[in-house]
Amino acid sequence: MDFPRTLPEGGDVLPGVANAVAIASAKGGVGKSTVAVNLALALAADGARVGLMDADIYGPSLPLMLGLRDAPEMDDEGRIRPLQAHGVSTMSMGFLAEEDAPVIWRGPLLGQATQQFLQQVDWGELDILLIDLPPGTGDIQLTLSQIVALSGAVIVTTPQAVALEDVERGIAMFDKVEIETLGIVENMCFYVCPHCDQKHALFGEGGGQSIADKAGVDLLGQLPLDERLRAAGDSGTPLIVSDPMAPQNKAFTDVGQALVSALSELT
Ligand SMILES: Nc1ncnc2c1ncn2[C@@H]1O[C@H](COP(=O)(O)OP(=O)(O)OP(=O)(O)O)[C@@H](O)[C@H]1O
Ligand SMILES: [Mg+2]
Secondary structure, three states: OOOOOOOOOOOOOOOEEEEEEEEEEOOOOOHHHHHHHHHHHHHHHOOEEEEEEEEEOOOOOOHHOOOOOOEEEEEEOOOOOOOOOOOOEEEOOHHOOOOOOOHHHHHEEEEHHHHHHHHHHHHHOOOOEEEEOOOOOHHHHHHHHHOOOOEEEEEEEOOOOOOHHHHHHHHHHHHOOOOOEEEEEEEEEEOOOOOOOOOOOOOOHHHHHHHHHHHHOOOOEEOOOOHHHHHHHHHOOOOHHHHOOHHHHHHHHHHHHHHEEEEEHOO
């Protein structure tokens, strides 16, 4: 896969990173972390150099989802080395927040702490860094977007009729800081019956496309509601690692390709 470069080369923050994409949603629990992890692994399986950063300070999910047990280490120059998980470089802001959380991660200090964190992590050369955001449209989302010149954002949504408003709130937040929404991913759209292989659209078909059309962005992909995806995420070994041939993985590969095309259109 050919990645474009949408970030400035040799910048202050993320100097070796060609593209940085935030995975966001206004509402919690829609599957941002699931999408971020599986998308990162799908891109890595296609040969990309991928980083994955968990920007959820209070409720980091990546250590659990990727089975990371160790704390990251610092090198002699005080730079933090990302942890390697199934070929993806990963780092969680949650590692740094344990003790000082109430003081540092608020208000004016938040920006400083975030910037310091970002500059300290030695990502090396990456084709793409995915940033798994906490839910909402608050401080951390805006701060991050201001510090890192993100290539763009992907908004994760679910197919209920009410989701349009959440998607629009997400897009509006990124608009405010002049970050382009590259598209939406509709998660938990359909269910494939394990007995008869029949596809059931739980909330009707076409919801994601219609939300994308109304919001004026691309639909990057649709993901099944799937028990194996959930169980694999909770166990620390994502499905794409435990069973690379599982049909569920294809959806993430497709989203990865759509995302790379969307990035290419920016350049
Ligand atoms: N496609 C899916 N099929 C089955 N379960 C899923 C799917 N996507 C997510 N889940 C499950 O739903 C729960 C919430 O997912 P996840 O943690 O990825 O959401 P999130 O948007 O990151 O949540 P938060 O807003 O708290 O960060 C998890 O238990 C996850 O395993
Ligand atoms: Mg999450």
